[in-house]
Amino acid sequence: MNEFLLAAAGFVLVTVALGLIRILRGPGDADRILAAQLLGTGGVAAMLLLGVATGLPGVTDLALLLALLAAFAAVAFVAGSGRGAAGGATPGVAEGGTGGEEPE
Amino acid sequence: MSLTLDLFTVAAVSLGAVFFLAGTLGLLRFPDTLSRLHALTKADNLGLGLVVLGLLPQVASPLGWIGLIAVWLLALLSGATAGQLLAGAVRPPEWARLTAPGPGKDTADD
Amino acid sequence: MSLPLSRMARGVGFFGFWLLLAGPGVLDVAAGTPSGGPVAWAAELVLGLLASLAATWASLRLLPPAPGRVRFTTLARLAARFLWQSILAGVDVALRAFDPRLPLNPGYLAYPLRIRADTDRALFGAYTSLMPGTLPVGSDTNGALVYHCLDLEKPIAAGLAGDEALWRRVRMGGLGDE
Numbered sequence: 001m002n003e004f005l006l007a008a009a010g011f012v013l014v015t016v017a018l019g020l021i022r023i024l025r026g027p028g029d030a031d032r033i034l035a036a037q038l039l040g041t042g043g044v045a046a047m048l049l050l051g052v053a054t055g056l057p058g059v060t061d062l063a064l065l066l067a068l069l070a071a072f073a074a075v076a077f078v079a080g081s082g083r084g085a086a087g088g089a090t091p092g093v094a095e096g097g098t099g100g101e102e103p104e
Numbered sequence: 105m106s107l108t109l110d111l112f113t114v115a116a117v118s119l120g121a122v123f124f125l126a127g128t129l130g131l132l133r134f135p136d137t138l139s140r141l142h143a144l145t146k147a148d149n150l151g152l153g154l155v156v157l158g159l160l161p162q163v164a165s166p167l168g169w170i171g172l173i174a175v176w177l178l179a180l181l182s183g184a185t186a187g188q189l190l191a192g193a194v195r196p197p198e199w200a201r202l203t204a205p206g207p208g209k210d211t212a213d214d
Numbered sequence: 215m216s217l218p219l220s221r222m223a224r225g226v227g228f229f230g231f232w233l234l235l236a237g238p239g240v241l242d243v244a245a246g247t248p249s250g251g252p253v254a255w256a257a258e259l260v261l262g263l264l265a266s267l268a269a270t271w272a273s274l275r276l277l278p279p280a281p282g283r284v285r286f287t288t289l290a291r292l293a294a295r296f297l298w299q300s301i302l303a304g305v306d307v308a309l310r311a312f313d314p315r316l317p318l319n320p321g322y323l324a325y326p327l328r329i330r331a332d333t334d335r336a337l338f339g340a341y342t343s344l345m346p347g348t349l350p351v352g353s354d355t356n357g358a359l360v361y362h363c364l365d366l367e368k369p370i371a372a373g374l375a376g377d378e379a380l381w382r383r384v385r386m387g388g389l390g391d392e
Contacts, residue, residue, distance in 0.1 A: 001110055001162065008117045012124050012155075019128040022140075030137050030194035034144055037186065038131055041148040042124055044179055045155045048172060049117070052159050060171050061235065067175060071182030078193040126308030133311060138362040139320050142349055143307050149344060150304025170234055184340035188350055191343070191362060195351040 005053035009046040016042030033077045040070025109161040116158030123151030137194045145187035152179055220279045221270070228266035228273070236262060277333060288384045295380065296341065303346040310364065321366040322351075324358040325374050329381070335359065338381055342374060 019042075022035040044063045051059030130143020156176040160169055236258065310317055329335055339350040339359065347364040354360055363370050 015124045019131045045152050067179045074186035078189040081193045126311045130311035146303040146307045187343045188339050191351045
């Protein structure tokens with residue numbers, strides 16, 4: 001079983017690492033931060049798998065920390081990009097307001 | 105019994121890995137940033153959820169279960185929040201115009 | 215639940231979470247098998263209390279207790295719906311990502327969300343960002359929540375209306391409605 005869990009951890013890591021191609025391609029900074037987010041979630045999954053496979057309890061704490069850091073990275077990126085959160089209206093941008101109902 | 109649980113683990117973790125692969129593929133293949141964000145948040149959270157589900161039978165202590173589920177819930181919460189924040193930050197400047205009259209939409213311009 | 219009580223519940227919740235993270239070490243000591251001596255154990259507990267006090271303070275500042283009551287039976291229904299719909303969302307996006315033809319029909323949809331309270335809008339947005347094919351990108355000047363959708367052909371507005379209806383029944387009052 002442990003061999004399987006280790007292999008699965010390796011697979012997930014390689015998969016999310018492939019996502020890093022997006023960092024090379026871009027085009028925008030936002031696309032690059034997406035790849036970092038993917039690495040965050042995938043890293044958490046890989047660590048949980050490793051933790052159970054190796055029986056080291058501390059690894060779960062590391063996974064928790066990584067999940068936290070990935071969230072901070074996203075918030076820092078958004079704060080740095082100078083745009084507000086989705087919750088707030090942005091006057092001056094939204095001139096074409098709609099009361100739209102979407103067709104079924 | 106142990107074999108059944110092991111098979112469950114193998115199935116759930118493998119399925120979870122497939123969703124991570126889907127997240128990567130979506131990130132690489134989808135045409136625009138916001139679509140890629142869809143792939144990321146939805147596929148990854150499901151992948152992580154399945155991995156956690158698959159690991160539960162391999163952990164003996166209830167404290168370990170709670171820890172695993174806590175990690176998943178935290179990742180879920182931060183993924184949903186970060187996804188929403190990133191979407192707000194990366195929307196194209198003309199996003200409001202993009203919601204304006206389209207085929208079959210009943211809209212009111214002022 | 216009265217407001218001071220809900221504040222205390224938060225503090226207790228944070229301390230419980232800290233105990234959980236501190237792990238078996240602290241709990242074993244509580245059960246009578248001190249590993250680092252009673253002084254170290256007490257020091258850990260004081261640290262945990264301070265940490266949960268700080269967390270409670272930050273949480274009450276950033277997310278003040280909202281007015282209105284929460285109906286927990288409906289909340290359970292909402293959680294079940296969330297679980298099922300987020301599975302469908304993951305499957306939906308995975309099928310699109312694996313499909314060689316890449317079937318996407320992305321676009322924007324303004325959903326006239328009637329919930330006005332900021333926190334509830336943000337929570338609703340976070341919830342719907344994990345629903346199939348929807349991702350909130352912001353509010354327009356009319357107060358509608360604008361979604362980026364993976365496939366505009368899908369009955370998205372109907373799904374969102376269902377979510378909102380359930381949400382309103384969970385949060386009785388305090389939504390700052392129009």
